[in-house]
Amino acid sequence: xxxxxxxxxxxxxxxxxxxxEDMLQQVSIHSLAAGKQVILFGVPGxxxxxxxxxxxxxxxxxxxxxxxxxxxxxxxxxxxxxxVMKAWAKxxxxxxxVKFLADGSATYTHTLGLQLDLSEKGLGTRSxxxxxxxxxxxxxxxxxxxxxxxxxxxxxxxxxxxx
Numbered sequence: 001x002x003x004x005x006x007x008x009x010x011x012x013x014x015x016x017x018x019x020x021e022d023m024l025q026q027v028s029i030h031s032l033a034a035g036k037q038v039i040l041f042g043v044p045g046x047x048x049x050x051x052x053x054x055x056x057x058x059x060x061x062x063x064x065x066x067x068x069x070x071x072x073x074x075x076x077x078x079x080x081x082x083x084v085m086k087a088w089a090k091x092x093x094x095x096x097x098v099k100f101l102a103d104g105s106a107t108y109t110h111t112l113g114l115q116l117d118l119s120e121k122g123l124g125t126r127s128x129x130x131x132x133x134x135x136x137x138x139x140x141x142x143x144x145x146x147x148x149x150x151x152x153x154x155x156x157x158x159x160x161x162x163x
Contacts (some may be wrong), residue, residue: 052088
């Protein structure tokens with residue numbers, strides 16, 4: 001399957017998370033994105049150095065700026081289980097705006113065509129690092145990294161795409 005691209009419709013999919021009452025929930029991407037402007041960014045793994053020290057913090061730090069430009073939701077997905085995503089989210093106590101959603105079996109990642117085989121490193125199927133700017137389910141920017149790079153999918157890169 002070809003990776004998601006600009007002008008594509010964002011496919012629906014179901015991801016998991018723990019709510020404020022610590023109850024496991026499932027949510028459809030369309031319920032979060034229909035009729036809204038959203039940023040959906042994906043990372044190869046929770047607690048990994050680039051994801052934890054650069055990618056996620058950038059979106060947390062720029063959240064107010066994104067909101068001021070009309071972004072309704074900022075969503076981080078990773079091929080990890082919801083328990084790991086909950087623990088990872090707790091390492092960002094200043095975060096109020098980025099939702100951490102789990103794609104435990106990489107089902108949605110495959111739907112997006114953004115799977116990354118890291119079996120040789122003992123990590124199995126993961127997500128490519130990416131950032132999508134989506135307006136009412138239409139992809140306006142699709143910044144997809146090659147391999148383990150971090151050159152086009154940062155919060156600053158998405159801000160530039162909004163100009």
